[in-house]
Amino acid sequence: MLKNPYSNIFIDDQLGPLALERYRRRRRELVKTVGHLIVISGVMQAPSGVNKWALLDVPVYQDPLLLYLTGINQPGVILLLDPTNPDEEILFLDSRNRDMEFWEGVHFGVGDSESEELVRSVTGIQSVRHIRNFQTVIKDLLTRNEAQPLGMFWHENQAHTKRTRDYHYDLLQKMKRFLKQAHLPNLIVNIASVQWEFRFRLDDQDIKNARIANEKTTAAFTAVLTDRSLFSSEMTVAGALVGELRKQSPYGVSFPSIVAGGQNACVLHYNKNDDPFEGDELLLLDFGVRWGNMHADVSRTIPVNGRFNPLQALLYQIVYDAQAVVEKAVRPGITIRQLNEHCWAFIEHALQTRFRDKGGIAMVPYKGKPHNVSHLIGLQVHEGDSFREYRDLPLKSGWMISNEPGLYGYFEWQIEGKTYAQHIGIRLEDDLLVTNAGCLNLTTCPKSMAEIEALSGISQGDLTAVTAT
Numbered sequence: 001m002l003k004n005p006y007s008n009i010f011i012d013d014q015l016g017p018l019a020l021e022r023y024r025r026r027r028r029e030l031v032k033t034v035g036h037l038i039v040i041s042g043v044m045q046a047p048s049g050v051n052k053w054a055l056l057d058v059p060v061y062q063d064p065l066l067l068y069l070t071g072i073n074q075p076g077v078i079l080l081l082d083p084t085n086p087d088e089e090i091l092f093l094d095s096r097n098r099d100m101e102f103w104e105g106v107h108f109g110v111g112d113s114e115s116e117e118l119v120r121s122v123t124g125i126q127s128v129r130h131i132r133n134f135q136t137v138i139k140d141l142l143t144r145n146e147a148q149p150l151g152m153f154w155h156e157n158q159a160h161t162k163r164t165r166d167y168h169y170d171l172l173q174k175m176k177r178f179l180k181q182a183h184l185p186n187l188i189v190n191i192a193s194v195q196w197e198f199r200f201r202l203d204d205q206d207i208k209n210a211r212i213a214n215e216k217t218t219a220a221f222t223a224v225l226t227d228r229s230l231f232s233s234e235m236t237v238a239g240a241l242v243g244e245l246r247k248q249s250p251y252g253v254s255f256p257s258i259v260a261g262g263q264n265a266c267v268l269h270y271n272k273n274d275d276p277f278e279g280d281e282l283l284l285l286d287f288g289v290r291w292g293n294m295h296a297d298v299s300r301t302i303p304v305n306g307r308f309n310p311l312q313a314l315l316y317q318i319v320y321d322a323q324a325v326v327e328k329a330v331r332p333g334i335t336i337r338q339l340n341e342h343c344w345a346f347i348e349h350a351l352q353t354r355f356r357d358k359g360g361i362a363m364v365p366y367k368g369k370p371h372n373v374s375h376l377i378g379l380q381v382h383e384g385d386s387f388r389e390y391r392d393l394p395l396k397s398g399w400m401i402s403n404e405p406g407l408y409g410y411f412e413w414q415i416e417g418k419t420y421a422q423h424i425g426i427r428l429e430d431d432l433l434v435t436n437a438g439c440l441n442l443t444t445c446p447k448s449m450a451e452i453e454a455l456s457g458i459s460q461g462d463l464t465a466v467t468a469t
Helices: 018-034 064-070 099-106 113-123 133-146 168-183 192-200 203-226 234-246 264-267 310-329 336-354 449-455
Strands: 037-042 078-081 089-093 126-129 149-154 189-191 258-261 282-287 296-304 361-363 401-402 406-415 418-429 430-435 438-441
Touching: 018 037, 018 064, 018 078, 018 192, 037 064, 037 133, 037 168, 037 430, 064 078, 064 192, 089 113, 089 133, 113 126, 126 133, 126 189, 133 168, 149 168, 168 189, 203 234, 203 282, 203 296, 203 430, 203 449, 234 258, 234 282, 258 264, 264 282, 264 406, 282 418, 296 310, 296 418, 296 449, 310 336, 310 401, 310 406, 310 418, 310 430, 310 438, 310 449
Parallel strands: 037 149, 089 126, 149 189
Antiparallel strands: 037 078, 078 089, 258 282, 282 296, 361 406, 401 430, 406 418, 430 438
16 A cells, blocks of 8 residues: 555645535636536646656646645546535546556546545545436436536637637537537637636645745756756756756656756757757756645756856846846736736847847847746646737736746847857746735845856856946
8 A cells, every 4th residue: 555645636735635626616706706617627638648648757746726726636536516516526537447456546436435535535525426427417417407506617818719628628528519409509609708706826835835936946056056067068067957956856847857058048949958068158047846736947057167258248237137126026917918018128128238239139029028927827837828828817915926027139249348149048047925005026046147156156246237227
């Protein structure tokens, strides 16, 4: 028997038995707000059910909404919530497969009293049924009240012109066909906007877990940065970084790490991570640990030889200062679109006055902004609707966002008779918790040039080329 056999299939967010009431409260709040029948689908197949298991490395893969409501982390799960009966929460599962458990460990399932009691005791959901009975139950409920809407979740933009065709969309299409065949009215409504309101607002435990995720991310980064023997290639740094991140958390990493040296850092989602380092180039790292259901999402840019040259220092300071401008602007009521305006206007102005006006040449492959300066963070490292319409929502206290200004392109500058010319990508990213007073920076990774050089074991470089703000 495993010491903790359910830790992979039920994420208690470090709350132990208290997690059951937390998930129960979330389900009650959602069903009370929606006011009618709700059906939520999880991921219906594990990655290994679609691809060969040996090609995969996905320790956590459940749908975020199902995780938010139940903590259950396994495929093939449907949750039904019925407001006409406050105690009616039905979990639909496949049969328990003990042969599979020999290979992959304990899974929730039905088919015998022992298995079903296990589900009830671990998850707190008392009504557990076989997934093949799902349509029968739905038909019975809707037949008794044909005027009752059916709430489901899928990704769709506000203009109803774009949809994400994932497993939510697949279930939506199946339900439409089923209702037509059963001669029931199609009263399906999307509860996406309602559930985002709940998910965006982190509770005390979420915030605690986000802090821990950032602290553990800092520990991994510091361990890598202080080992100069690693800095021969992207591959050696990537191997060490991923290893250090995984040492920190049983929940794994927030996303595949980016380790991009020199010109590679101008590819925003670079993932090759295998080139050797050349000369005094900069190295862009984008990485983070997951803790419970929360993520850290951090970017740092460091010199591979441990010291910023004058060109790098000047450009780095622009991005560093831009991040401070954005952090100062964050408060309830402002939107991410407005933060974008603050950020990229500042960078463009600073690039002109601090660099171009002093003879510097800057050629960037974009106009205005290379990417958004912020995204929401929560149960997904990129939380919110897949079309990013949340960029126009006023931020609220309890939301967590990234703060990640960047500068990418070819830069050339002459100082004291020496010409510096490099392709450079610089990004700095912290995680900010919106508060009533503004925001709280949860990210603790060293960031200033002085801190980076000191951790690299290099004596302080001469940064006199860096101009004042």
